Amino acid sequence: xxxxxxxxxxxxxxxxxxxxxxxxxxxxxxxxxxxxxxxxxxxxxxxxxxxxxxxxxxxxxxxxxxxxxxxxxxxxxxxxxxxxxxxxxxxxxxxxxxxxxxxxxxxxxxxxxxxxxxxxxxxxxxxxxxxxxxxxxxxxxxxxxxxxxxxxxxxxxxxxxxxxxx
Amino acid sequence: xxxxxxxxxxxxxxxxxxxxxxxxxxxxxxxxxxxxxxxxxxxxxxxxxxxxxxxxxxxxxxxxxxxxxxxxxxxxxxxxxxxxxxxxxxxxxxxxxxxxxxxxxxxxxxxxxxxxxxxxxxxxxxxxxxxxxxxxxxxxxxxxxxxxxxxxxxxxxxxxxxxxxxxxxxxxxxxxxxxxxxxxxxxxxxxxxxxxxxxxxxxxxxxxxxxxxxxxxxxxxxxxxxxxxxxxxxxxxxxxxxxxxxxxxxxxxxxxxxxxxxxxxxxxxxxxxxxxxxxxxxxxxxxxxxxxx
Numbered sequence: 228x229x230x231x232x233x234x235x236x237x238x239x240x241x242x243x244x245x246x247x248x249x250x251x252x253x254x255x256x257x258x259x260x261x262x263x264x265x266x267x268x269x270x271x272x273x274x275x276x277x278x279x280x281x282x283x284x285x286x287x288x289x290x291x292x293x294x295x296x297x298x299x300x301x302x303x304x305x306x307x308x309x310x311x312x313x314x315x316x317x318x319x320x321x322x323x324x325x326x327x328x329x330x331x332x333x334x335x336x337x338x339x340x341x342x343x344x345x346x347x348x349x350x351x352x353x354x355x356x357x358x359x360x361x362x363x364x365x366x367x368x369x370x371x372x373x374x375x376x377x378x379x380x381x382x383x384x385x386x387x388x389x390x391x392x393x
Numbered sequence: 394x395x396x397x398x399x400x401x402x403x404x405x406x407x408x409x410x411x412x413x414x415x416x417x418x419x420x421x422x423x424x425x426x427x428x429x430x431x432x433x434x435x436x437x438x439x440x441x442x443x444x445x446x447x448x449x450x451x452x453x454x455x456x457x458x459x460x461x462x463x464x465x466x467x468x469x470x471x472x473x474x475x476x477x478x479x480x481x482x483x484x485x486x487x488x489x490x491x492x493x494x495x496x497x498x499x500x501x502x503x504x505x506x507x508x509x510x511x512x513x514x515x516x517x518x519x520x521x522x523x524x525x526x527x528x529x530x531x532x533x534x535x536x537x538x539x540x541x542x543x544x545x546x547x548x549x550x551x552x553x554x555x556x557x558x559x560x561x562x563x564x565x566x567x568x569x570x571x572x573x574x575x576x577x578x579x580x581x582x583x584x585x586x587x588x589x590x591x592x593x594x595x596x597x598x599x600x601x602x603x604x605x606x607x608x609x610x611x612x613x614x615x616x617x618x619x620x621x622x623x624x625x626x627x628x629x630x631x632x633x634x635x636x637x638x639x640x641x642x643x644x645x646x647x648x649x650x651x652x653x654x655x656x657x658x659x660x661x662x663x664x665x666x667x668x669x670x671x672x673x674x675x676x677x678x679x680x681x682x683x684x685x686x
Contacts, residue, residue, distance in 0.1 A: 248441060255445045255517055286403070287410040295417075299434040300441065301519070302528070302555050302562045305427055306418030313410040320403065356422045359524070 238390040239284060246273050246383060247293060255300055264364045267372035270297055271315060271342045272379045278316040280384075281392060282323040290316030304356045311349040315341060331377050339373040432533070435557040442528075442560070446516055508622055508661040511535065513543075515656055516560055520592060525568035527551075529658060532559045540620050542661045548626040548649035549573070549614055550658055565652055566627065567592055575627050576615035580605050583615055586628060586646060592653050595628050597644035604642060608633055612646060622661060 250269035258266055270293055277285040294312035298305050318341055319326065326337060346369065353359035421427050513535075517528040531537050533556055541553040543563045551565040566573055571588040582604060587596045600606060610630040616623025628646035636643055 248444070251438075251441050252444045255442065257446070257449055257518060287407045291410050291414060294414075296434070296438060299431055299438055302526075302557075304418060305421035305431070306414045306416075309417065310411060310414035313407065313414060317403075317407045317410075352418065356418060 236284070239281060239392050242386055242390045242392060243273075243277055243285070243289065246277075246386065247296075251296065251300060254297070264367040265371040266368055267375045268342060268346070268368055269375075269379075270294075271312070271345055272338075272372055272376060273383070274312055274316050275319050275338055275341065275376075276380060276383045278319040279323050279326055280387060282320045285316065286320050287313035287317045290314075304353070307349050307352040307356065310352065311345045314348060315345045318344070331380075334380075335373050335376050338376050339369055342372050343369055432557050436559065439559055442516060508663060511537075511660040511662065513658050513660055515658065518653065520565075520653065525551075525565040525571075525588065525590070525592070525652075526554070527563050527565065527658075528560055529563055529660075530560050531660060532557045532561050534558055536662065537561045537660060538662075542614075542621045542625075544625055544659050544661060545650045545655045545657070546659070547651060548628070549621060550650045550652060550655075552620055553660075563658070565592075566648060566650075567595060567652060573621065573627060574615045574617040575612040576623070577606055577630075578611040578613050578626075580610075582606065583617070584612075586612060593647055595646040595648060597630070597646055598641060600642045600644055602635065602640070602642060606630060606633055606642070606644060611649075622663075 247270070250273045253269045254266075274285075274290050274293060278290070290312035291309040294308035294310070295305065297308045297312075322337075326334060329337065343366075346365065347361075350359070350361040350365060354361070417427075511531065513529040513531040515527055516530050519526055519528075527550075529543070537553055537556050539553055539556055543550045543552060549566060551563045551568070551571065553561050554564045555562045564571055565588070566586070567588040567590070569588050569590040573586050574583070575586045576583050582600075584597055584600055587598060589596050597606075597612075608630050612627045612630065614621040614623055614625045614627055626649045628648050630644060631647045632643075632645045634643040
């Protein structure tokens with residue numbers, strides 16, 4: 228069991244890259260008005276998944292990197308998403324044992340809570356660095372994210388199984 | 394399982410990441426040093442932008458492939474009529490332009506700068522309450538520069554804020570942080586119009602109670618401030634409210650440009666892209682004006 232624990236990092240890298248590209252594409256896709264605020268923070272979901280299932284290799288640094296890519300895509304201040312994602316990955320790393328044994332319902336709530344904290348922190352930081360204020364609509368994506376979490380989880384589980392990442 | 398050493402190293406790793414992020418944040422808000430690295434990364438992630446725009450592109454191709462022939466014929470007829478109409482108007486415009494030039498030279502006023510127009514495609518729209526901006530498919534490679542004015546076929550849309558190699562982001566006039574010097578077309582009254590965060594509402598805050606302004610007036614860009622060339626329509630006044638206790642009128646306006654509906658925008662560039670040319674000309678004009686006095 229322990230011998231199998233570290234599978235090739237190459238597979239993991241590809242799996243993360245693939246899921247990130249899909250998530251980034253979903254994030255910047257043009258959307259109809261009604262879906263706009265409900266649209267989940269796909270990248271945050273992906274980060275939660277990988278730092279939950281491969282906690283010894285996906286942590287703050289990968290979160291930071293992905294956040295920075297997101298900032299390039301959105302043309303926003305550097306560092307804010309990076310810090311938020313790093314915190315998210317770190318928090319999930321810390322509690323991965325507790326989270327892994329939860330069933331979908333409670334897991335959904337905890338993931339929603341974590342992403343909520345992530346959004347709060349990035350919202351504050353944007354408030355500090357630019358003239359941004361958190362509005363009610365800002366939180367709608369949490370609901371979308373929580374509802375999408377089980378599907379993201381199942382799909383990525385499938386991807387992880389095919390890539391034989393343990 | 395996790396030894397105390399690993400635990401502490403995880404914390405210190407996290408600490409390092411946080412430190413790096415905070416430094417990055419400070420550097421990016423205080424300086425422009427990170428513009429270069431950002432541009433390089435923007436090129437690297439441009440395939441993702443292309444991927445994201447695929448559904449809309451495919452949709453556009455499909456609608457054009459599937460639309461019935463009669464519809465296309467009607468659309469063609471309409472465009473043809475519009476074309477001839479515009480062409481006729483342009484003929485008139487040319488003589489007016491020459492006349493205007495002559496009059497200006499008689500008055501010793503500075504010549505009006507000619508603007509070059511470039512078409513740009515919309516890539517991404519991000520409109521939420523606090524940030525109204527769009528991403529367009531033209532960048533450094535196409536000669537876009539920061540502060541460039543962006544219009545559509547109806548009126549002013551906004552100005553370029555960030556320029557990347559292949560695309561650039563445009564701040565809309567309705568962004569809560571945007572202000573634009575304008576002029577009331579009917580009276581020539583100069584003022585400033587502010588964005589509110591709503592796509593269909595602008596604010597004109599500092600007008601005296603006795604200002605000559607009424608609903609339906611058209612605001613055009615005044616050219617003051619040097620960013621926007623003058624004479625382009627910006628907004629129509631939708632409401633003028635007089636509040637007795639206040640010093641100023643409460644005036645709201647509606648943008649003329651189709652801010653959230655157009656697929657293409659036009660970039661206006663001055664004939665001389667650098668600002669020095671403009672400054673020189675203005676200085677010359679000032680000198681000659683003083684010489685006259």
